[in-house]
Amino acid sequence: MSQESQSTDKEIQPLREEINQIDARIVELLDKRAKNARKIGEIKGKTDSPVYRPERENEVILMAVNHSDGTLKPEGISSIFKEIMSACRSLEKKTTVAFLGPRGTFSEMAMFKQFGRSIQGIACDQIEEVFRAVEAGTSQFGIVPMENSTEGSVNRTLDALLRTSLSIISEVSVPVHHNLLTKSGTLEGITRIYSHPQSLGQCVGWLNSNVPDLPRMSASSNGEAAKKASEDPTIAAIAGETAAEAFGLKPVFEHIQDDAGNRTRFVVLAKQGTEPSKAPVKDKTSLIISVPHKAGAIYHALKPLDYHNVSMTKFESRPARSGTWEYYFYIDIEGHCKSPDIIRALDDLKDECAFFKNLGSYPIEQDFGPKHNTGAKL
Numbered sequence: 001m002s003q004e005s006q007s008t009d010k011e012i013q014p015l016r017e018e019i020n021q022i023d024a025r026i027v028e029l030l031d032k033r034a035k036n037a038r039k040i041g042e043i044k045g046k047t048d049s050p051v052y053r054p055e056r057e058n059e060v061i062l063m064a065v066n067h068s069d070g071t072l073k074p075e076g077i078s079s080i081f082k083e084i085m086s087a088c089r090s091l092e093k094k095t096t097v098a099f100l101g102p103r104g105t106f107s108e109m110a111m112f113k114q115f116g117r118s119i120q121g122i123a124c125d126q127i128e129e130v131f132r133a134v135e136a137g138t139s140q141f142g143i144v145p146m147e148n149s150t151e152g153s154v155n156r157t158l159d160a161l162l163r164t165s166l167s168i169i170s171e172v173s174v175p176v177h178h179n180l181l182t183k184s185g186t187l188e189g190i191t192r193i194y195s196h197p198q199s200l201g202q203c204v205g206w207l208n209s210n211v212p213d214l215p216r217m218s219a220s221s222n223g224e225a226a227k228k229a230s231e232d233p234t235i236a237a238i239a240g241e242t243a244a245e246a247f248g249l250k251p252v253f254e255h256i257q258d259d260a261g262n263r264t265r266f267v268v269l270a271k272q273g274t275e276p277s278k279a280p281v282k283d284k285t286s287l288i289i290s291v292p293h294k295a296g297a298i299y300h301a302l303k304p305l306d307y308h309n310v311s312m313t314k315f316e317s318r319p320a321r322s323g324t325w326e327y328y329f330y331i332d333i334e335g336h337c338k339s340p341d342i343i344r345a346l347d348d349l350k351d352e353c354a355f356f357k358n359l360g361s362y363p364i365e366q367d368f369g370p371k372h373n374t375g376a377k378l
């Protein structure tokens with residue numbers, strides 16, 4: 001060992017010793033925390049109340065972020081606490097989550113971001129299968145893509161939401177970076193490109209400029225496309241890094257999505273509902289409505305929101321498929337459906353609607369940008 005590295009080691013050693021002591025203390029506290037969670041689980045078991053409480057988890061994360069002196073980044077604290085709560089939750093009850101598989105999809109990434117790693121993921125082939133798994137009780141929760149910042153809404157999810165008896169209980173978004181992947185890491189011998197239609201749409205500009213002659217084929221998921229590419233050297237796939245790792249593919253080109261800030265928002269489905277979040281965490285409520293086929297109907301339907309001072313954060317239409325140019329409107333409003341002002345607004349809104357469905361209330365995803373601080377304390 002050189003003299004230089006000996007002196008570096010001498011300087012590092014006391015800091016490592018201190019880290020060892022801190023880690024021992026952290027583990028003691030984590031065990032103590034886990035024992036409390038286990039007790040909470042026993043109490044919940046007596047009344048059959050839901051173990052997973054997204055509104056409480058958001059509150060815990062927000063308090064932890066605000067307690068920090070800023071040395072650790074908010075997103076770092078958030079992911080540490082997600083994993084702590086995931087491990088604690090697993091002592092209360094095993095968490096099962098259905099997602100759009102196979103492994104390596106952005107749905108899987110969103111699932112781990114929301115629930116942590118101490119869960120059992122159940123890979124489904126189709127979005128509708130995720131709904132069915134939760135409805136049938138094969139899985140406690142399901143996670144489905146709702147909208148993408150480049151391509152807009154995921155229509156199969158919107159259609160399945162119309163029919164389901166499940167509620168939306170939380171939302172989570174992940175950055176979506178696409179790569180062009182092959183077995184060899186080159187385009188030699190490649191005759192076609194597979195991906196999910198949404199992903200092909202998110203990369204259309206890049207594909208037109210760089211590989212205009214390669215036919216684009218639709219796959220049920222990016223993971224499925226990656227699987228195909230791993231089995232056939234004439235196929236390239238558009239998928240993320242995790243799919244590349246899962247199926248042993250190499251990138252030919254990285255970050256080929258047309259928008260560098262490309263993100264997908266996912267929603268979590270369950271049979272259970274949620275309770276209103278504690279301030280400063282805010283809730284939103286998702287609704288589907290249709291209005292009578294007459295002039296000014298949508299204007300009259302939305303008037304109660306204005307009257308009760310309720311903010312609308314999303315408004316989107318989808319054909320009712322009745323062949324009569326009628327539409328379902330997918331609406332998000334701020335607030336929880338159990339809070340008095342929202343109850344009043346929704347009562348008035350229902351009176352104006354031909355169809356009304358409350359998809360559920362859930363905590364608004366927290367954005368841990370660099371300047372984040374809401375004042376909540378541990």
Ligand SMILES: O=C(O)C(=O)C[C@]1(C(=O)O)C=C[C@@H](O)C=C1
Nearest residue numbers: 037040051052053056085088089
């Ligand atoms: O507070 C609760 O209800 C708990 O069960 C504890 C806990 C946690 O680890 O903090 C675990 C699971 C829930 O989703 C929320 C929080």
